[in-house]
Amino acid sequence: MFNAIEIEKIRSEFPILSALSGKRPLVYLDNAATAQKPQCVIDAVSRFYSGGNANIHRGLYRLSAEATAAFERARESVARFINAREPRECIFTRGATEAINLVAASWGMKYLREGDEILLTQMEHHADIVPWQLVAERTGAKIVAAPILPNGELDVPAWKNLLTERTRFVGISAMSNALGVVNPVKELVAAAHAVGALALVDGAQSAAHGITDVREIDCDFFVFSGHKVFGPTGIGVLYGRAEILNAMPPYQGGGDMIEKVDFSGTTFREIPERFEAGTPNICGAVALGVALDYFSPLRLAAAEHEAALLRYATEKLTAVPGLKIFGDTPNKASVISFQIEGIHPSDIGTMLDTYGIAVRVGHHCAMPLMKALGVTGTVRASFAFYNTFAEVDAFVDALLRIQKMF
Numbered sequence: 001m002f003n004a005i006e007i008e009k010i011r012s013e014f015p016i017l018s019a020l021s022g023k024r025p026l027v028y029l030d031n032a033a034t035a036q037k038p039q040c041v042i043d044a045v046s047r048f049y050s051g052g053n054a055n056i057h058r059g060l061y062r063l064s065a066e067a068t069a070a071f072e073r074a075r076e077s078v079a080r081f082i083n084a085r086e087p088r089e090c091i092f093t094r095g096a097t098e099a100i101n102l103v104a105a106s107w108g109m110k111y112l113r114e115g116d117e118i119l120l121t122q123m124e125h126h127a128d129i130v131p132w133q134l135v136a137e138r139t140g141a142k143i144v145a146a147p148i149l150p151n152g153e154l155d156v157p158a159w160k161n162l163l164t165e166r167t168r169f170v171g172i173s174a175m176s177n178a179l180g181v182v183n184p185v186k187e188l189v190a191a192a193h194a195v196g197a198l199a200l201v202d203g204a205q206s207a208a209h210g211i212t213d214v215r216e217i218d219c220d221f222f223v224f225s226g227h228k229v230f231g232p233t234g235i236g237v238l239y240g241r242a243e244i245l246n247a248m249p250p251y252q253g254g255g256d257m258i259e260k261v262d263f264s265g266t267t268f269r270e271i272p273e274r275f276e277a278g279t280p281n282i283c284g285a286v287a288l289g290v291a292l293d294y295f296s297p298l299r300l301a302a303a304e305h306e307a308a309l310l311r312y313a314t315e316k317l318t319a320v321p322g323l324k325i326f327g328d329t330p331n332k333a334s335v336i337s338f339q340i341e342g343i344h345p346s347d348i349g350t351m352l353d354t355y356g357i358a359v360r361v362g363h364h365c366a367m368p369l370m371k372a373l374g375v376t377g378t379v380r381a382s383f384a385f386y387n388t389f390a391e392v393d394a395f396v397d398a399l400l401r402i403q404k405m406f
């Protein structure tokens, strides 16, 4: 938990948080879509291009060697952040979406056969559904979607019943982006392993809320995006067990990922380079490393602060007449998804913007979840550790004013 002075200090490190939205102070409650960046990350980007820019791995000169060292140091920061056994198990990708596509295209195309099943949940983000549909179409594998309960939680017994000897792969969101519901990933991964399936945990949301420990979860793959953990866009991570990654074929071909290229045949390097064809987002990786080093020591206190904000906001919103919260369970983090009777979510979002309040409305890239809940969309407010109780007050006051206009 942070006190008022600590929160002010933290907020002062994020320049955008003192910006105006029109004439009003910005109240940024769309952190599940993307988080804001601290000055140290902004400076890292600027510093890299002002004094550190060179291509990596191939240069013999000092600047290239330094850029390579900075890129690999960032990989070490990622490994520390998620407690990977070794940095080489952390592959840089464009984000969580590309990381899942990598696993689906590489592992899926090599190992899935007709009749095999991929077990997903109804609360997956489209990024953990569509890549599997693409691979299922090509391999004849079948996608099975485990249901959710009316309160938005995963129906764990139903999920376990759907897990059979045909299940080769499971994809589980650690935390729903649309509802904030948190899944018992460790238990689900253990159950998947018991039937011989591999497990991918989508940590795009969970990585910014609490501690991630891939060894504790014991997952085979873990993915997250840099921009949701206070780093830049265009950079993310695929963690995978070394032995599984090294047995997978390359996802893309090109420079840096090969041992030897000949028209009679090409051989590939081991991880991480095997999956990092071409010039990567070097600056993005370096700045992500800075973001993770900045955020790591704050994580526990941040999660406590966010939990307090969530409790406070939930209490206040529950008192708003006609307001219904989706994902009405204590097993959740940092997100409130709701509708207000008689007002379209888009109208709420547009009106909140006139008060300087940024929230997201719509299906949140989780159409199957919306369908299961019987809605087409919700209003979603999502908190980060730099949000304040005063911002929650401003948000709820604005909602009450908006409600009076309808």
Ligand code: PLP
Pocket (backbone or CB within 6 Å): 032, 033, 094, 095, 096, 097, 098, 125, 127, 128, 173, 175, 176, 177, 202, 203, 204, 205, 225, 365
């Ligand atoms: N998975 C979840 C749970 C998400 O919330 C998101 C983004 O909102 C993604 C995957 C995809 O992340 P990105 O768009 O950064 O690749």
